[in-house]
Amino acid sequence: MRPVAFETLVAAPADGSTHGRRGRMQTPHGELDTPTFMPVGTNATVKALDPDDLREVGAQMILANTYHLFLRPGHERIARFGGLHRFMGWDGAILTDSGGFQVVSLGDLRSVDDDGVTFRSHIDGSVHRFTPELSIAIQEALGADVAVAFDQPVPPHASSRAEVAVATERTHRWAERSLAAHGRPDQGLFGIVQGGLEDDLRADSARTVAALPFDGICIGGLAGDETAEQRGHALDVVREALGDDPRPRYLMGLGSPADMLDAVDRGIDLFDSVLPARVARNGTLWVPEGKLNIQNAAFLDDDRPVQDDCPCRLCRTFSRAYLAHLFRAEELLAYRLATCHNLTFTLRFMALIRDALAAGTLPQLRATGSAARVATRAS
Amino acid sequence: MRPVAFETLVAAPADGSTHGRRGRMQTPHGELDTPTFMPVGTNATVKALDPDDLREVGAQMILANTYHLFLRPGHERIARFGGLHRFMGWDGAILTDSGGFQVVSLGDLRSVDDDGVTFRSHIDGSVHRFTPELSIAIQEALGADVAVAFDQPVPPHASSRAEVAVATERTHRWAERSLAAHGRPDQGLFGIVQGGLEDDLRADSARTVAALPFDGICIGGLAGDETAEQRGHALDVVREALGDDPRPRYLMGLGSPADMLDAVDRGIDLFDSVLPARVARNGTLWVPEGKLNIQNAAFLDDDRPVQDDCPCRLCRTFSRAYLAHLFRAEELLAYRLATCHNLTFTLRFMALIRDALAAGTLPQLRATGSAARVATRAS
Numbered sequence: 070m071r072p073v074a075f076e077t078l079v080a081a082p083a084d085g086s087t088h089g090r091r092g093r094m095q096t097p098h099g100e101l102d103t104p105t106f107m108p109v110g111t112n113a114t115v116k117a118l119d120p121d122d123l124r125e126v127g128a129q130m131i132l133a134n135t136y137h138l139f140l141r142p143g144h145e146r147i148a149r150f151g152g153l154h155r156f157m158g159w160d161g162a163i164l165t166d167s168g169g170f171q172v173v174s175l176g177d178l179r180s181v182d183d184d185g186v187t188f189r190s191h192i193d194g195s196v197h198r199f200t201p202e203l204s205i206a207i208q209e210a211l212g213a214d215v216a217v218a219f220d221q222p223v224p225p226h227a228s229s230r231a232e233v234a235v236a237t238e239r240t241h242r243w244a245e246r247s248l249a250a251h252g253r254p255d256q257g258l259f260g261i262v263q264g265g266l267e268d269d270l271r272a273d274s275a276r277t278v279a280a281l282p283f284d285g286i287c288i289g290g291l292a293g294d295e296t297a298e299q300r301g302h303a304l305d306v307v308r309e310a311l312g313d314d315p316r317p318r319y320l321m322g323l324g325s326p327a328d329m330l331d332a333v334d335r336g337i338d339l340f341d342s343v344l345p346a347r348v349a350r351n352g353t354l355w356v357p358e359g360k361l362n363i364q365n366a367a368f369l370d371d372d373r374p375v376q377d378d379c380p381c382r383l384c385r386t387f388s389r390a391y392l393a394h395l396f397r398a399e400e401l402l403a404y405r406l407a408t409c410h411n412l413t414f415t416l417r418f419m420a421l422i423r424d425a426l427a428a429g430t431l432p433q434l435r436a437t438g439s440a441a442r443v444a445t446r447a448s
Numbered sequence: 449m450r451p452v453a454f455e456t457l458v459a460a461p462a463d464g465s466t467h468g469r470r471g472r473m474q475t476p477h478g479e480l481d482t483p484t485f486m487p488v489g490t491n492a493t494v495k496a497l498d499p500d501d502l503r504e505v506g507a508q509m510i511l512a513n514t515y516h517l518f519l520r521p522g523h524e525r526i527a528r529f530g531g532l533h534r535f536m537g538w539d540g541a542i543l544t545d546s547g548g549f550q551v552v553s554l555g556d557l558r559s560v561d562d563d564g565v566t567f568r569s570h571i572d573g574s575v576h577r578f579t580p581e582l583s584i585a586i587q588e589a590l591g592a593d594v595a596v597a598f599d600q601p602v603p604p605h606a607s608s609r610a611e612v613a614v615a616t617e618r619t620h621r622w623a624e625r626s627l628a629a630h631g632r633p634d635q636g637l638f639g640i641v642q643g644g645l646e647d648d649l650r651a652d653s654a655r656t657v658a659a660l661p662f663d664g665i666c667i668g669g670l671a672g673d674e675t676a677e678q679r680g681h682a683l684d685v686v687r688e689a690l691g692d693d694p695r696p697r698y699l700m701g702l703g704s705p706a707d708m709l710d711a712v713d714r715g716i717d718l719f720d721s722v723l724p725a726r727v728a729r730n731g732t733l734w735v736p737e738g739k740l741n742i743q744n745a746a747f748l749d750d751d752r753p754v755q756d757d758c759p760c761r762l763c764r765t766f767s768r769a770y771l772a773h774l775f776r777a778e779e780l781l782a783y784r785l786a787t788c789h790n791l792t793f794t795l796r797f798m799a800l801i802r803d804a805l806a807a808g809t810l811p812q813l814r815a816t817g818s819a820a821r822v823a824t825r826a827s
Contacts, residue, residue, distance in 0.1 A: 150769060
């Protein structure tokens with residue numbers, strides 16, 4: 070009996086009108102209705118929110134960053150305190166990433182070899198080295214419900230085919246080492262598919278990772294600077310390579326509603342991104358009509374809620390005028406309220422998608438226009 | 449029938465062992481148990497908290513700043529939105545100060561004459577002029593439960609006796625103009641006693657202000673750079689001058705627990721200060737034993753709550769180690785949690801004082817040691 074189990078509740082229809090499916094994932098800290106979105110709690114806190122806020126916005130699972138928590142406050146410290154759930158006061162599900170993305174994107178000095186990656190801390194410049202074995206040991210110490218195999222992500226447009234091939238093959242070897250290193254029985258382990266935008270490398274990577282006994286399949290190296298068409302094509306390649314593989318599919322780093330709707334249609338079950346929260350802290354509020362830039366002076370005189378039918382902490386009490394005032398005064402409450410709204414919007418949008426999948430109406434949902442517009446129907 | 453009514457529930461004892469009294473103040477937005485403390489919501493938000501947090505920390509009344517809200521977002525705007533309570537989503541009581549303190553302490557350019565004060569905005573340098581009439585008009589537009597007469601505060605140590613005398617007499621003329629200008633029937637109006645550290649000027653100011661039909665008596669020009677002995681003496685002078693005046697007495701700007709305990713003993717009913725919240729945002733947590741500087745590295749390994757018996761949002765879920773981590777990572781949640789704790793501590797301390805006044809044990813409470821230490825007994 071694995072600690073993480075995935076069940077397809079409504080399979081993609083045989084007519085191919087969508088490849089999206091409605092599912093449910095069991096974890097040691099509760100179940101998730103999929104497709105769904107995981108807010109990101111980089112430093113063991115989803116920025117500006119506390120665990121009660123997270124419940125209220127509808128989060129069932131969040132992501133925490135192995136790289137950041139390794140550097141500060143340290144995984145051994147968190148382990149001594151009983152693990153990440155207890156440390157941050159969150160009794161819902163948690164997934165930790167492997168740190169692979171951060172060590173190749175945040176560190177100044179970095180050198181990658183077959184054994185691992187040496188990098189410099191973005192906090193104090195100290196030098197560290199991650200291997201698949203250390204990444205897994207850190208993640209076991211953190212004690213999330215799901216850990217992720219250590220990989221070498223390569224941004225598609227920054228890499229030649231040869232570079233993508235080397236990184237992808239290395240990711241496969243590290244996948245096996247991650248599996249061998251992982252022993253925590255109450256924690257699932259997901260593998261990562263790479264392969265950049267090269268169809269054959271992508272397909273091979275999907276088949277290689279799927280041949281290993283992971284609990285789920287992450288799709289890495291996307292949600293970067295590729296176009297929507299390139300991303301969609303890569304997802305189609307992966308889906309075809311995976312065939313009827315029963316495990317959950319997690320597209321790492323994607324967070325805009327329209328992009329997620331497209332990815333669900335191509336068979337994705339899980340998402341994470343800092344995007345909804347980051348743009349919220351900059352004063353961009355997502356609404357069914359698109360977005361509001363609350364820094365716009367017109368909102369200082371707008372007594373309406375940001376979104377009429379939204380149940381979030383911001384919309385049920387405060388006006389656009391009040392939020393606009395808080396942003397201008399740089400009051401801390403602004404960032405919490407805006408984050409509550411955008412995460413509520415995002416998670417209600419995923420609920421709308423799930424309803425459409427259950428009702429067999431995802432194609433109609435996609436046809437009604439932008440993902441932002443259709444979110445107005447989420448109840 | 450006045451909109452604000454004060455009742456002494458337990459009078460100061462005849463033996464003079466304390467001059468403190470237990471009271472209750474009625475306002476259009478609920479009643480206050482006195483003595484009590486008002487958290488400060490400068491920009492129509494108590495920094496880092498929302499109204500639910502304010503209720504949870506035990507606040508019954510908060511203070512908002514007329515000067516700040518006049519400059520941003522503007523009192524007319526707030527009036528159009530139905531007033532300050534609705535604008536900020538707080539249905540408890542609110543007191544607005546007169547702006548007198550801010551225009552003489554925050555503005556760069558300022559000139560005071562008998563008619564009013566001309567000052568420069570600390571936000572954009574624009575030039576404005578406050579008169580008693582404008583201060584009252586702004587406060588009526590904001591619609592707090594209690595407004596305050598416009599005054600000219602003079603910091604004791606920065607002023608000669610002659611300067612104090614001029615400012616105090618001006619404050620008296622402005623008190624009458626404030627009363628004449630005030631017409632909002634659902635809003636109380638408090639007058640302000642000045643007089644610096646000159647006993648005769650203080651006593652005369654107390655008698656002069658008490659002769660006017662205010663709903664309460666503010667004591668201004670203290671909680672600055674005077675010593676505790678000087679402040680205590682000034683409070684004794686005011687109390688003796690007020691005699692058995694039945695109205696509430698509000699010492700403006702004082703917020704440390706030990707200082708408030710001393711002032712209660714000298715007959716004060718109301719306090720406000722940014723202090724508990726400001727030090728919280730700097731990582732200083734008030735506890736019965738004194739204070740914790742959470743930036744101290746030792747707390748990174750301290751799994752205990754900040755205060756064992758504290759019911760606040762911080763202490764009931766999180767460890768010192770987690771808070772220390774949040775501060776080091778400069779996570780926004782740190783400021784909210786620390787503020788919740790210090791305001792809970794402060795308001796529980798006032799509840800402890802009220803219990804002691806009701807039980808006739810305030811002298812014993814004062815004798816047990818520092819105000820911080822005794823707070824541990826607050827239930």
